[in-house]
Amino acid sequence: MIDFWLAAGLLLLVALSFLLIPVLRSRRAQLEEDRTALNVALYQERVAELQVQQQEGVLDAAQMDAGRAEAARELLADTEGVAAPRVTRLGKAAPLLAAILVPVLGLGLYLHFGASDKVELTREFAQAPQSMEEMTRRLERAVAAQPDSAEALYFLGRTYMTQDRPADAAKIFERTVNLAGRQPELLGQWAQAQYFADGKKWSDKVQALTDEALKADPKEVTSLGLLGIAAFEGQRYQEAIDYWNRLLEQLPPDDQSRIALQGGITRASEKLVASGGKVAQAPAAKPAALLKVRVDLAADLKPKVQPGDSVFIFARATSGPPAPLAAKRLTVADLPATVELGDGDAMMPQLKLSNFPEVQLVARISRAGKPTAGEWIGRSQPLASSTTAPQQLTIDSPDK
Template structure:
C-alpha cells in the first residue's frame, strides 16, 4: 500500500512539473544562421553609410535627412541580427525552467509534510503488518501485556482486516474486547452485536456485551444487561460469569433474595483456597442479614396493609422477543364487577421476569376504593412501552380470572397477550 502511494504521488508530481516546465521548453521556430551572415550585414550597413555621406556632399541629401537615414539603417541592422538574441534568450529559458521545477518539487514536499497524513498512513501499514503478533499477545497472553498504544494499533488492524476480508466472528469479538479495555463502550457494544448477529449462541460475546451494558450504568442498560444474562443462563446455566453479573444486577436493584441465591451458587462451586472465596462469603453473609431484615419489614408492613395479594408474574415464551425496549411494568387490581378505576397499582420502571409483586390496600389510587370495598378482584399486568398506564399498540398484557381476595392471597399471572 505504501509503495502504491509513492507510485501515484510520483505520477502526480511529474504531471504537475510538466505543466510548469512546458512553457519554457517547448520547441521554438528554428532559425537557420550562417556564420558569415552577420559580417555581410555589417558590410552592407557600412556601404550604405558611405553612400549617404556622398549624397550629403553632393547636396542631394540634407543634414537632417542624413541623420534620420542613419538611425533607420542602425535599426534595420539590429533586426537582422535578432537570431543571435533569440539564441541567447533560449539559454535563459532553460535556467528558468530548471528553477521552476526545483521550486515546484520543494513546495510539494513541504506542503505534504505540513498538511498530509503520512504518519497516519505509516501507522495504518504498521497495524496491518503487526496484526498477527499483537493478536497472539492479546489472545494467547504471550509476551508482554499490550500497552494502550498497542491496543489502539491492534484495533486499527482488526478494523482493516474486517473491511478487507469481510465479517469474522472471532475478529469482531476480539475487537469488542479491545475497545472495552480502551473504555470505548459504544464501539465495544457494536462489535459484540456483530459477533452475536453471526452466532446468537456465542457465550463469550453475550457475556462481554452484558459487561459493557453494566459498565455504562444507565437504568435501561442494566435492564438490557439482565436480559442478556438471562439468555446466557438459558444456554449455559452454570456459567460463572453470567451468575456473577446476575448477582450484581440483583444487588444493584435491591433484590437481596435473588442476589443471595446467585452468590450462594457461585460460592458453592468455588474452592475455599480461591482468593475470592473470603470476599464472596462476606457478601453472602451480608445478604442473609438484608434478606432477614426485608422479611421482618414485610411482616410488619403487612399488619397495616389490610387485605393484600402476592402476584407471581411470568412471561409467555412466544412473547420474549416482543418485549418493548426500556418497558415499564404496571401491575394493578380491578374489581371483577365494578368501576374501571384500579383498586391498587404498582409501577416498576426496573424489573426482570419472573417477578413477585404484592398489591395491598396501601397501593390504592382513590380513597374509598380498596379491596375492602370490592371483595372479588382480578389482577392485570402490563408491560408498557413508556411510563404511561394508557394502553398502546405493541404493549404486552396478561390477567387473572376473578377471585375472592379474602380467601386467596397469592395468584399466578402469565403475560401472554400482545396488544
C-alpha cells in the first residue's frame, strides 16, 4: 500500500499547486507594487528639491524643466515592465483555506467511499498463500469487502468444509444460495454442510435441499453422494448402493474418488448380504450413442461459398431442448468430410445423445462463424440416436 499512498500524495501536491501558485503570484505582485510606490515617492521628492532650488534662484526655468524631465525618465525606466496589479475577490485567505480543506476532505471521502481494502486484497491474492489458514483469512476478508460476491462466498464455504467447520460452511452456502439463486450444485453443497453440522443426523431440511437439487438436476453429484452416505448410516444398504452407482456414472474414468466410491459400494454390498439381503443388480447402462455422418455441399452452391467459411455439424433432439447435443466445426475447404457425433461431444453433461431417443442432424455454413445463423443449411430426417448406419447430409438450402 506504500506505493499507492505515495502516488496519492503526489497527485495531492499537484492539486495544491493550483491553489497555492495564485497566492505566491499575489505576493510577488505586491512586492512590485511596493517598489513602484517607492520610485514614485523618490520622483516626487526630486521634483520638490528642484522647485526649492528654482525658488532660491539656483535654477532657471529651463534648468527646472530639464531636471523634471530627467527625473521622469528615471521613474519611467524603473517602473517599465511592471504589470498592472490584478484585482481578485478571493484574497489570500480563501486559497489557503482551500489548500487545507482539499486534502482533509479528499482523505475523508476516500476512507468512506474508497476501496483501499480491495486494493490490498488484490495485492495479497497475487501471491500464493503459505498455509490454509492464510487462505481462509484472505477469503474472509474478501467476503467482508465484497459481501455481494457469490463466488467469494462459495470458495469460503468450500474452504470451511476442508477445515472441518461445517456449521460455518452451512451459513456461508445459505448466503450463496440467496445471492446466486437455488442452483442444484449450491443446494447440494448446502445440504452436505448442514448434514455434517447436525452431527450426521438426517433432517427434513437436508432432505428438502437434496430433493430440490436432484429435481433440478438428477445427476447432481454432491446430493447423490450425500444421500448414499445417509442411507449407509441408516443401514439402508441397497439405497446407498443405488445412489453411489448413479454417482459413479457421472465421474470421469480417471477421477481418483472412483476408488473410494467403489469401496463404499463394496462395503454396503457386504453388509447387505451379511444381514440376509440380496444385492439388486443395477440396470444395464445405456450404450453410448455414436452417429457417423458424411457431409457434402450441393454442386450448385460451390461457386457461392468460400473455402474459409465455417461449417457447423451438430445433432439436436427432435423433442427437447434446442441446444445442440453434439457438435463439430469444419470449413468449406474440408468438404466432403465424414465426422462422428457422440456422447463425448456433448455440449453439456446432461445433454447427451444417448439421453434422447430421436435426433436430427444439421449442417450449417456461416461466413461470420456463428453456429446459430448462416447462409446455407442441410437437415436430415429424424432418426434414432442409437442409429449405427452411416448417414449422408447435403447442404443444399438457404438458411432461413
